[in-house]
Amino acid sequence: NAGVTQTPKFRVLKTGQSMTLLCAQDMNHEYMYWYRQDPGMGLRLIHYSVGEGTTAKGEVPDGYNVSRLKKQNFLLGLESAAPSQTSVYFCASSYGRGGRINEQFFGPGTRLTVL
Amino acid sequence: AQSVTQLGSHVSVSEGALVLLRCNYSSSVPPYLFWYVQYPNQGLQLLLKYTTGATLVKGINGFEAEFKKSETSFHLTKPSAHMSDAAEYFCAVMNPNFGNEKLTFGTGTRLTIIP
Numbered sequence: 001n002a003g004v005t006q007t008p009k010f011r012v013l014k015t016g017q018s019m020t021l022l023c024a025q026d027m028n029h030e031y032m033y034w035y036r037q038d039p040g041m042g043l044r045l046i047h048y049s050v051g052e053g054t055t056a057k058g059e060v061p062d063g064y065n066v067s068r069l070k071k072q073n074f075l076l077g078l079e080s081a082a083p084s085q086t087s088v089y090f091c092a093s094s095y096g097r098g099g100r101i102n103e104q105f106f107g108p109g110t111r112l113t114v115l
Numbered sequence: 116a117q118s119v120t121q122l123g124s125h126v127s128v129s130e131g132a133l134v135l136l137r138c139n140y141s142s143s144v145p146p147y148l149f150w151y152v153q154y155p156n157q158g159l160q161l162l163l164k165y166t167t168g169a170t171l172v173k174g175i176n177g178f179e180a181e182f183k184k185s186e187t188s189f190h191l192t193k194p195s196a197h198m199s200d201a202a203e204y205f206c207a208v209m210n211p212n213f214g215n216e217k218l219t220f221g222t223g224t225r226l227t228i229i230p
Binding site: 004031033040041042043044045048050056058090092094096102103104106107108109 | 158
């Protein structure tokens with residue numbers, strides 16, 4: 001199993017450009033998450049999904065959109081990138097079944113720089 | 116609302132010495148608590164978790180943590196530090212009643228091991 005994979009690993013954008021980050025998991029997990037990591041701020045939740053076709057806002061959703069058209073994929077979009085969106089982005093997934101608490105499995109991250 | 120405070124953004128210990136990383140939480144309900152480790156340029160990996168039952172939890176790589184409700188703490192310890200323990204460590208809290216397995220992370224503690 002590859003676990004959680006993220007594409008691309010690195011990206012440099014100019015202000016105003018758009019891009020999509022792709023997250024894929026092969027563990028048949030129900031729940032998926034997008035975080036951003038900034039120095040001194042830990043990880044902050046951007047958006048999450050508790051199932052195919054459903055998404056919800058996290059702590060810092062502004063400037064981002066997401067889609068979960070397939071269970072195994074979770075896409076994060078930046079419509080008009082801003083320098084404040086320079087960060088490392090992590091995707092995670094968890095089993096999501098009731099009755100047990102499931103750990104989140106993390107991808108390797110995408111380092112995004114917006115000039 | 117739930118939150119996590121990690122005291123000390125940087126901790127240095129000598130090889131072979133005790134490692135103690137502090138985590139205090141705030142939660143309106145009995146929380147589930149997690150410690151994750153992040154090695155340079157990698158994603159997060161679960162070290163250990165507390166859900167219910169025994170308050171002393173053992174994890175991977177010789178780490179353990181004790182849930183102390185009266186102190187609202189979940190400090191991470193390891194009796195003898197190894198050079199390979201150098202990494203960033205994140206404490207996280209989950210509200211089990213939300214049903215979405217969302218984690219709230221602390222800001223992280225970077226552990227340096229002195230040879």
